[in-house]
Amino acid sequence: MEDSAIVALYWARDEQALTETAAKFGAYCRKIALNLLGSISDAEEVENDTWMAAWNSMPENRPARLAPYLGRITRNLALDRRDKAAAQKRGGGQSELILEELEGCLAGPARVEHTVEAADTARMISEFLRKEPEPARGIFIRRYWYCDSMADIAARYAMPEGRVRVTLHRTRNKLKKVLTEQGVNL
Amino acid sequence: MNTRELFEAIGAMDDDLILEADKLPVRPRRNWRPLLWRGAPLAACLCLAVGAVLWQGQRSKVTLDTAMPEAAAAAPEESGQSALRSEAAVDENAQAKTYDGGLSLYNGPEASVSALPVLLSDLLDKGAGAYFLDTAPKPADRTRLLDWKLPDTVPVFRSMAAGRTIDLSGMYGRMRSMLQALGLDTALADDAVYTGLTQAEAEAQADTLANNGGSEGAELALWADAGSLALEVAPCEAWPEGLTLTADNTGTVTAQVPGAEADATRLTSAEALAAVQAAWPDVVALAGEDTASLCYTGTDGAWHARFYNAAYNAAGGIENSDLDGVELAVDASGQLCRVVWHNADLTQVAGEYAPLTQVQAEDLLRQDLFLTDGGSLDGDGVLENLADVRLYYPESRACAWYLPYWCFTADEGASDEGASEEDPGRHLYCEYLVPAVSVDDLTALQDAG
Numbered sequence: 001m002e003d004s005a006i007v008a009l010y011w012a013r014d015e016q017a018l019t020e021t022a023a024k025f026g027a028y029c030r031k032i033a034l035n036l037l038g039s040i041s042d043a044e045e046v047e048n049d050t051w052m053a054a055w056n057s058m059p060e061n062r063p064a065r066l067a068p069y070l071g072r073i074t075r076n077l078a079l080d081r082r083d084k085a086a087a088q089k090r091g092g093g094q095s096e097l098i099l100e101e102l103e104g105c106l107a108g109p110a111r112v113e114h115t116v117e118a119a120d121t122a123r124m125i126s127e128f129l130r131k132e133p134e135p136a137r138g139i140f141i142r143r144y145w146y147c148d149s150m151a152d153i154a155a156r157y158a159m160p161e162g163r164v165r166v167t168l169h170r171t172r173n174k175l176k177k178v179l180t181e182q183g184v185n186l
Numbered sequence: 187m188n189t190r191e192l193f194e195a196i197g198a199m200d201d202d203l204i205l206e207a208d209k210l211p212v213r214p215r216r217n218w219r220p221l222l223w224r225g226a227p228l229a230a231c232l233c234l235a236v237g238a239v240l241w242q243g244q245r246s247k248v249t250l251d252t253a254m255p256e257a258a259a260a261a262p263e264e265s266g267q268s269a270l271r272s273e274a275a276v277d278e279n280a281q282a283k284t285y286d287g288g289l290s291l292y293n294g295p296e297a298s299v300s301a302l303p304v305l306l307s308d309l310l311d312k313g314a315g316a317y318f319l320d321t322a323p324k325p326a327d328r329t330r331l332l333d334w335k336l337p338d339t340v341p342v343f344r345s346m347a348a349g350r351t352i353d354l355s356g357m358y359g360r361m362r363s364m365l366q367a368l369g370l371d372t373a374l375a376d377d378a379v380y381t382g383l384t385q386a387e388a389e390a391q392a393d394t395l396a397n398n399g400g401s402e403g404a405e406l407a408l409w410a411d412a413g414s415l416a417l418e419v420a421p422c423e424a425w426p427e428g429l430t431l432t433a434d435n436t437g438t439v440t441a442q443v444p445g446a447e448a449d450a451t452r453l454t455s456a457e458a459l460a461a462v463q464a465a466w467p468d469v470v471a472l473a474g475e476d477t478a479s480l481c482y483t484g485t486d487g488a489w490h491a492r493f494y495n496a497a498y499n500a501a502g503g504i505e506n507s508d509l510d511g512v513e514l515a516v517d518a519s520g521q522l523c524r525v526v527w528h529n530a531d532l533t534q535v536a537g538e539y540a541p542l543t544q545v546q547a548e549d550l551l552r553q554d555l556f557l558t559d560g561g562s563l564d565g566d567g568v569l570e571n572l573a574d575v576r577l578y579y580p581e582s583r584a585c586a587w588y589l590p591y592w593c594f595t596a597d598e599g600a601s602d603e604g605a606s607e608e609d610p611g612r613h614l615y616c617e618y619l620v621p622a623v624s625v626d627d628l629t630a631l632q633d634a635g
């Protein structure tokens with residue numbers, strides 16, 4: 001079923017939307033969650049939470065493409081679960097590593113944020129990535145959006161993991177420079 | 187902004203970028219900085235000879251013209267696609283003539299690092315990542331020849347991709363062998379799902395590629411990547427997190443514990459090697475009956491125990507573990523988390539040829555006749571900054587032949603790349619490869635078809 005048809009089901013409050021979503025995007029969202037959490041059971045719970053969050057978010061939102069929309073929800077829910085698990089001293093997955101790596105993009109300690117800055121930052125990141133050549137752009141997105149492991153990215157791009165790491169390191173450094181110049185890192 | 191907010195901001199990037207990254211990338215052919223030649227007939231013949239090992243069977247062969255070394259590849263294209271054409275324009279100032287020539291090529295725009303295959307236990311136990319060894323000692327005297335007695339001949343193998351078949355039964359068979367080695371029911375392989383082209387589809391695409399002037403490297407890459415089997419093993423007693431297995435058309439089978447990462451922070455090399463040998467003898471046995479072992483820090487900075495069949499190395503000291511061996515990685519708790527079994531078919535021996543000596547290989551190196559995956563030095567620079575020399579059969583997916591190479595690894599100096607506050611003295615290491623088979627023999631290889 002086309003994304004637009006599924007979204008129409010959500011807007012019509014037809015629960016068939018959830019069945020169609022799970023069928024089409026279940027593996028997709030589960031993989032993202034599994035990448036972050038490292039546990040199949042946790043990933044399945046986040047998957048279910050994603051459908052509920054999607055149901056609650058529509059109507060009001062009408063996404064043009066469901067994959068990135070649902071993926072975003074999954075990412076954030078997975079990280080929320082990770083925060084909870086960390087508090088209970090358990091869990092695995094890529095989340096710790098990914099957040100540690102992203103620290104390298106920031107110039108200094110956190111400060112109070114305004115909501116509008118997050119949207120601007122997203123726009124800057126998009127503009128920055130469009131200027132990056134492949135495979136650096138794809139590798140960055142696979143790592144920090146899809147949360148793939150280094151091994152999976154290396155296999156996907158048929159390159160040694162070392163090259164994946166170096167590529168990510170360089171891209172993070174460039175992003176840091178861009179964010180600093182644009183006033184995000186202050 | 188904190189890291190969580192940055193993570194969410196990344197999440198909010200434009201949809202088309204996200205969707206584009208979810209498409210399988212055009213698989214880069216291994217890039218070697220193109221062989222440079224400066225009119226030396228010997229080198230040009232080498233390129234052409236290797237490059238002429240092309241289309242098999244029904245394909246028309248490129249005419250080998252050893253009298254005209256400049257009648258070689260066209261200027262490299264941005265996309266990395268290269269072709270060996272018999273009527274390419276002469277470009278005397280061309281710095282790079284790319285060619286496929288039975289070797290796989292990859293177009294990497296930036297200098298890249300590659301793993302330093304370290305065999306010395308004292309280096310391994312430093313715990314550093316393979317490509318950022320902060321304490322790698324410079325060999326005392328690099329003018330000294332290796333104390334190897336080279337064999338009289340070394341084999342050149344016809345590659346699996348050159349067979350131009352999708353070996354589905356082979357993929358299933360290898361997956362069953364892996365399942366058995368991992369203590370699982372081989373019948374699970376029946377649930378594996380094949381994704382990719384059928385034989386007819388692959389042949390049709392190969393024909394289209396050929397008709398549109400595509401290179402032989404691209405065609406071989408098509409066969410190498412034509413399809414693969416995938417199997418998700420549900421959590422069980424032996425594998426509480428489950429397993430993901432894949433088997434591809436180049437003989438490689440991978441088993442990965444979902445979400446697990448290899449780790450090198452808690453074990454020395456000896457401990458990692460002992461752990462996998464003791465706990466997983468059946469997996470180690472996938473490498474063959476007479477296994478020799480290497481234990482090294484892989485490119486991800488974690489311990490990888492690699493086993494290969496020493497008896498199979500017809501040339502004795504030439505490693506073929508990239509093609510025929512098994513590599514195991516353990517996680518932070520010492521548990522097996524990843525297995526990569528290279529099982530290239532090495533039964534199709536195209537011939538046995540006299541190997542180049544190290545002196546001869548260094549001679550070619552000084553003439554800048556080498557392949558490098560992102561190295562930035564010229565031949566003299568490589569020898570001045572030499573960190574390691576070895577002979578091996580490198581992994582090549584989209585190639586016509588598996589050739590042995592002299593591999594010169596150069597220390598390209600300290601770099602900020604990858605350096606950290608904890609380990610600021612890291613260096614970059616790059617490999618420079620010179621084929622270990624002589625020109626005349628490669629010509630004979632082409633003639634043999």
